[in-house]
Amino acid sequence: AQRVTQPEKLLSVFKGAPVELKCNYSYSGSPELFWYVQYSRQRLQLLLRHISRESIKGFTADLNKGETSFHLKKPFAQEEDSAMYYCALSGSGAGSYQLTFGKGTKLSVIP
Amino acid sequence: DTGVSQDPRHKITKRGQNVTFRCDPISEHNRLYWYRQTLGQGPEFLTYFQNEAQLEKSRLLSDRFSAERPKGSFSTLEIQRTEQGDSAMYLCASSHRGPYEKLFFGSGTQLSVL
Numbered sequence: 098a099q100r101v102t103q104p105e106k107l108l109s110v111f112k113g114a115p116v117e118l119k120c121n122y123s124y125s126g127s128p129e130l131f132w133y134v135q136y137s138r139q140r141l142q143l144l145l146r147h148i149s150r151e152s153i154k155g156f157t158a159d160l161n162k163g164e165t166s167f168h169l170k171k172p173f174a175q176e177e178d179s180a181m182y183y184c185a186l187s188g189s190g191a192g193s194y195q196l197t198f199g200k201g202t203k204l205s206v207i208p
Numbered sequence: 209d210t211g212v213s214q215d216p217r218h219k220i221t222k223r224g225q226n227v228t229f230r231c232d233p234i235s236e237h238n239r240l241y242w243y244r245q246t247l248g249q250g251p252e253f254l255t256y257f258q259n260e261a262q263l264e265k266s267r268l269l270s271d272r273f274s275a276e277r278p279k280g281s282f283s284t285l286e287i288q289r290t291e292q293g294d295s296a297m298y299l300c301a302s303s304h305r306g307p308y309e310k311l312f313f314g315s316g317t318q319l320s321v322l
Binding site (some may be wrong): 133134139141146185195198201 | 239243249252253310313
């Protein structure tokens, strides 16, 4: 069974401080990992995915297979980063069309 | 707005009634997904369509739930004999290719079962 754990329900940081949103996963195969974000009154949208090795809005995430983690990081938080962040996993096996989401972490950036 | 649209935005119903939700994906997307989200939880996968074929269904989906995508365009999700535990946000998403591609989500239908 695949599982995603986001240990923090709420994370508050000051503007300009570094941010790290934690994500740990459980999956027996080779997963693909994603971060989705939901800003206030907006739809859930993709922030970044491991397969693309991209950096979006200053955020990066590194897959650590040894620690089964995919933490989201940003060196300097901005007020507009305040949102709900969800880590998600997709299995790599045949027919694995579903994303398994964590419970989410609410990031609050204090001005 | 050319994104994923869902109708209605809100639905209040009495226990035991049937409800149906509609999702219109982005026009060139042949993959469509339904998720359910309750308070304090992340979205939970319900079902997946590739064109008109329903290829995957979660074990969470009881016999009271049925989904269709008759012409490979819009999709409907019906819940029969609603229960209070069905109260949730029902999210639809679509994508152009496979699961590793970006999912585009709709705004959701908030169901309240009284």
